[in-house]
Amino acid sequence: MDRRDAVKSVAFLLGGALSATTIGVFLEGCNTSTDTKGSNLFSAEQDQMITELADIIIPTTKTPGAKAAGVGPFISLMLKDCYPKEAQEVFVKGLEDLEARSKKEFGSSFIKITVKEREQLVGKLRDETVAAQKAENEKNAAQPAAKLTAPKPAGDKYGAKPNFFLLTRDLTLLGYWSSEIGATQALEYVEIPGRYDGCVDLKPGQRVYS
Amino acid sequence: MNLNTKATAQNTYDAIVVGSGISGGWAAKELTEKGLKVLLLERGRNVEHIKDYTTAMKKPWEFEHRGALTEEQKKTHPVQKRDYPYSEFNESFWVNDEECPYTEVKRFDWYRGFHVGGKSLMWGRQSYRFSDLNFEDNKKDGHGNDWPIRYKDLSSWYDYVERFAGISGQVENWPALPDGQFLPPMEMNCVEKSVKKRIEDHWKKERIMTIGRTANLTVPHGGRGSCQYRNLCSRGCPFGAYFSTQSSTLPAAVATGNLTLRPFSLVDHIIYDKDTKKATGVMVIDSESKENIEFFAKIIFVNGSTLGSTFLLLNSTSEAHPNGLGNASGELGHNLMDHHFRTGATGEAEGFDDKYTYGRRANGIYIPRYQNMGNDKRDYLRGFGYQGGASRTGWHKDVAELAFGGEFKDQMTQPGMWTMGLGGFGESLPYHENRVYIDKTKKDAWGMPVLAIDCEFKDNEQKMRVAMMNDAAEMLEAAGMKNIKTYDAGSSPGMAIHEQGTARMGNDPKTSVLNKWNQMHEVSNVFVTDGSCMPSIACQNPSLTFMALTARAADYAVKELKKGNI
Numbered sequence: 001m002d003r004r005d006a007v008k009s010v011a012f013l014l015g016g017a018l019s020a021t022t023i024g025v026f027l028e029g030c031n032t033s034t035d036t037k038g039s040n041l042f043s044a045e046q047d048q049m050i051t052e053l054a055d056i057i058i059p060t061t062k063t064p065g066a067k068a069a070g071v072g073p074f075i076s077l078m079l080k081d082c083y084p085k086e087a088q089e090v091f092v093k094g095l096e097d098l099e100a101r102s103k104k105e106f107g108s109s110f111i112k113i114t115v116k117e118r119e120q121l122v123g124k125l126r127d128e129t130v131a132a133q134k135a136e137n138e139k140n141a142a143q144p145a146a147k148l149t150a151p152k153p154a155g156d157k158y159g160a161k162p163n164f165f166l167l168t169r170d171l172t173l174l175g176y177w178s179s180e181i182g183a184t185q186a187l188e189y190v191e192i193p194g195r196y197d198g199c200v201d202l203k204p205g206q207r208v209y210s
Numbered sequence: 211m212n213l214n215t216k217a218t219a220q221n222t223y224d225a226i227v228v229g230s231g232i233s234g235g236w237a238a239k240e241l242t243e244k245g246l247k248v249l250l251l252e253r254g255r256n257v258e259h260i261k262d263y264t265t266a267m268k269k270p271w272e273f274e275h276r277g278a279l280t281e282e283q284k285k286t287h288p289v290q291k292r293d294y295p296y297s298e299f300n301e302s303f304w305v306n307d308e309e310c311p312y313t314e315v316k317r318f319d320w321y322r323g324f325h326v327g328g329k330s331l332m333w334g335r336q337s338y339r340f341s342d343l344n345f346e347d348n349k350k351d352g353h354g355n356d357w358p359i360r361y362k363d364l365s366s367w368y369d370y371v372e373r374f375a376g377i378s379g380q381v382e383n384w385p386a387l388p389d390g391q392f393l394p395p396m397e398m399n400c401v402e403k404s405v406k407k408r409i410e411d412h413w414k415k416e417r418i419m420t421i422g423r424t425a426n427l428t429v430p431h432g433g434r435g436s437c438q439y440r441n442l443c444s445r446g447c448p449f450g451a452y453f454s455t456q457s458s459t460l461p462a463a464v465a466t467g468n469l470t471l472r473p474f475s476l477v478d479h480i481i482y483d484k485d486t487k488k489a490t491g492v493m494v495i496d497s498e499s500k501e502n503i504e505f506f507a508k509i510i511f512v513n514g515s516t517l518g519s520t521f522l523l524l525n526s527t528s529e530a531h532p533n534g535l536g537n538a539s540g541e542l543g544h545n546l547m548d549h550h551f552r553t554g555a556t557g558e559a560e561g562f563d564d565k566y567t568y569g570r571r572a573n574g575i576y577i578p579r580y581q582n583m584g585n586d587k588r589d590y591l592r593g594f595g596y597q598g599g600a601s602r603t604g605w606h607k608d609v610a611e612l613a614f615g616g617e618f619k620d621q622m623t624q625p626g627m628w629t630m631g632l633g634g635f636g637e638s639l640p641y642h643e644n645r646v647y648i649d650k651t652k653k654d655a656w657g658m659p660v661l662a663i664d665c666e667f668k669d670n671e672q673k674m675r676v677a678m679m680n681d682a683a684e685m686l687e688a689a690g691m692k693n694i695k696t697y698d699a700g701s702s703p704g705m706a707i708h709e710q711g712t713a714r715m716g717n718d719p720k721t722s723v724l725n726k727w728n729q730m731h732e733v734s735n736v737f738v739t740d741g742s743c744m745p746s747i748a749c750q751n752p753s754l755t756f757m758a759l760t761a762r763a764a765d766y767a768v769k770e771l772k773k774g775n776i
Contacts (some may be wrong), residue, residue: 155701
């Protein structure tokens with residue numbers, strides 16, 4: 001079956017680095033399905049907050065950003081429909097923590113502070129996530145590899161805990177690059193290429209094909 | 211029995227084909243073209259070519275979840291969801307596991323598609339011939355039974371099916387991977403061309419790399435359009451540009467006027483007559499109405515997929531065949547195999563920053579088996595091949611970890627690094643104890659008992675995996691790649707969707723189920739020509755071999771029928 005291509009396209013959409021939770025959702029459904037909280041997962045303020053958060057990760061530059069591409073509602077929908085309860089809870093808690101930090105550090109709600117202030121908060125979240133991942137990797141590397149006498153079953157490397165920043169970033173990138181704006185304006189979309197040229201000269205200003 | 215003679219006559223055909231996937235479609239085509247009136251039975255719904263490929267023309271943003279599964283879908287598809295093939299993009303082509311459960315004595319991922327065309331709609335399309343290396347391995351190392359045929363028995367049938375199916379590829383004169391009747395090959399991209407040259411130079415052509423041989427048309431062929439390079443094949447192709455039952459064998463069979471296709475027809479058992487020692491027909495459960503209906507024929511072709519066919523034979527018990535039809539050998543259900551994979555290496559290519567590709571090629575490169583051949587000797591038996599490819603994405607080397615923001619966004623819209631990956635596909639040995647049997651403690655939605663699957667990979671496969679990973683890194687290094695990373699993502703039987711064996715061919719009726727013509731040793735008018743017939747699986751993608759075996763068996767069956775032998 002066509003496994004290389006499927007993995008490649010998802011990996012591309014997510015910018016090379018996939019979080020374990022998202023790999024789980026796309027390439028390998030989580031091992032147990034759980035009851036989800038459904039349509040009441042987020043408050044109206046939280047939906048707004050998700051939209052602003054996504055627009056910090058992919059802002060408008062010379063092309064429209066995540067807000068214009070409708071990424072906020074997409075993230076809310078994905079978490080409601082496609083993620084297990086554990087990831088949903090981590091995400092809601094992440095939103096609550098972010099809101100609390102916003103009030104503490106800038107005296108106002110995340111949706112009311114400036115873009116610069118939001119960037120600072122998201123930057124801190126990113127740094128904390130990078131540090132946590134590094135610690136986790138070091139811990140795993142310290143464990144001696146078991147000598148295998150038979151192939152290990154598929155899937156046990158995807159057991160990592162969901163992380164708020166990774167979920168947000170994964171879903172923003174996925175939602176944006178596969179949106180009509182992201183795929184056709186930020187990237188170049190050719191619906192029916194009609195041929196394959198394996199070696200063409202890169203033209204100046206050539207955008208990535210979506 | 212109180213059969214109405216008129217109803218019997220209405221339900222009588224020259225041949226019945228059970229299953230409409232890759233091999234069943236071929237059986238229907240060959241038998242109808244030879245003048246037989248054929249009933250083609252399919253347990254699932256009809257999927258009409260083009261009209262029913264409901265997602266084929268959808269754009270990425272038209273999928274609500276952009277391909278992801280909902281928690282609801284995961285609940286009803288606890289097996290199908292385990293790997294990527296079951297996704298929002300072609301959700302309706304995969305079975306609801308709750309309706310057709312099975313027992314996993316050990317983990318076995320059983321991917322199934324119950325509809326006209328079966329997995330021919332979703333298959334990977336890679337099409338490779340077996341060589342005598344493959345046909346002789348069982349005999350040489352004593353694992354499994356000897357194949358009753360050799361390459362010379364099948365080569366003209368490979369020619370025949372390739373000419374019809376349309377296989378694109380490059381002639382290589384590689385002994386372990388015979389060349390075929392190819393349409394023009396797809397192009398390698400510039401990184402792949404460089405890797406090919408450097409590997410072949412480094413190993414002095416004792417290892418080669420070729421473009422994937424694929425059942426995608428590179429030129430119009432047989433009334434079908436050529437590949438449009440969208441790489442959306444598994445949704446069904448509106449251009450008919452890859453081989454499937456719908457695009458290829460079914461229209462040919464329909465054109466003869468000899469075909470009756472009956473969807474929603476789940477075959478419960480093959481009816482056996484102990485006086486003539488032949489099968490007289492099949493008992494079908496209408497999978498919509500659940501009504502039982504009998505159909506009769508002189509010849510029965512069993513093409514229900516590897517495990518589907520074996521289930522049907524095991525479920526066809528009678529006084530004369532208490533352990534399943536044609537199972538005096540006791541081998542029915544045994545020697546289940548699948549490829550092990552998901553291990554290899556990736557690297558980054560430098561020096562191609564001024565080059566890019568156009569189009570989405572639904573194909574990669576292939577490195578055929580080179581281990582345990584000639585001077586290459588290993589500490590495990592058999593061998594593996596690699597699939598892989600190079601591509602250029604929007605990912606850039608100098609991007610900070612978990613970057614975000616406007617600069618990051620704009621950078622990702624510019625072509626970035628070239629990466630190249632090699633992933634091994636390894637042969638597993640035919641172990642007698644890897645088996646399936648009927649579990650009567652469970653029932654499916656149609657009241658049928660279920661299959662129990664007890665299968666595992668072992669030490670030989672694990673030793674091979676180490677080499678699959680290390681050799682990949684070694685070749686990427688020789689090809690000048692940088693930042694090479696190896697991986698082993700684990701491999702569970704069933705995941706390759708290349709499950710084979712469980713009704714093997716052989717010369718000796720005491721140790722095999724089918725003879726060299728895929729004919730049951732014990733029931734001369736029943737032929738089994740899907741993956742269940744395979745005595746070994748080699749490391750190549752298998753479907754082309756099922757096609758060739760099916761066409762060959764159909765030819766033999768009709769000749770025998772005309773001679774009055776069956």
